[in-house]
Amino acid sequence: MPDVNTSTPQTLSDLLKRARAIAGLTLGELASGLGEQPPATLRRDKGWVGRMLEQALGADASTAQAPDFAALGIELKTLPLTPEGRPLESTFVTCVELADPDAISWETSHARQKLARVLFIPILTHRRTPPGERLIGQPLLWTPSPDEEARLRNDWERHMRTIRQGYAHAITAEDGDVLQIRPKGARASSRVWGQGPSGELELIQPRAYYLRPSFTAEIIARSFALSTAS
DNA sequence: ACTTGATCATTT
């Protein structure tokens, strides 16, 4: 059973060292080191992989609206990847702030804060691979390039314009080149207070921002190119 | 095959 240090890393270099140390392990091996057992399927345990990695790397206890590693300003994300490097899923970013859209700008948005510095942990897997057999990949610390941030911002500002005009309910997953908005709730009938067309309060379906797989694929490809450059 | 909309567990 591998020995897994679960204390909170104090420096970026410590965190990266820790992440590199668990690369190459299966999630089953990691779980074993943490005294846990992997579920047979993620169907009823969709957040298991993320929680396992948070624990293994010593992320701060879930403090609302703060990065996973608050002292380092780093957000942790697992990214399911085929062995060929293709993301299997979109990446959850944060819930859309629907209540008071006039008060928010890109600079102060939760979305930008979440995406400012992200430590991606690739999980090499196919859809049918049991969670315990999935392989932890090499970590990738990402800060949006100026171009990437411009594209994120462009999508975010278009979404927010629609929301401010009171048409949040009309946004679909097809909107946004790299940053999409999809429903996010306990069930399809969930509702939160949002802003209607005349500025009045209106109950609408809660939504969240997601990075499209094509965007995270770019990030991964760029990193791979760097890591193999001679 | 891939995407969109729906869903599940946990914690605060």
Add this chain to the structure above:
DNA sequence: AAATGATCAAGT
């Protein structure tokens, strides 16, 4: 009830 961790599964 809402936010965070995501993946599922129906539809195209």
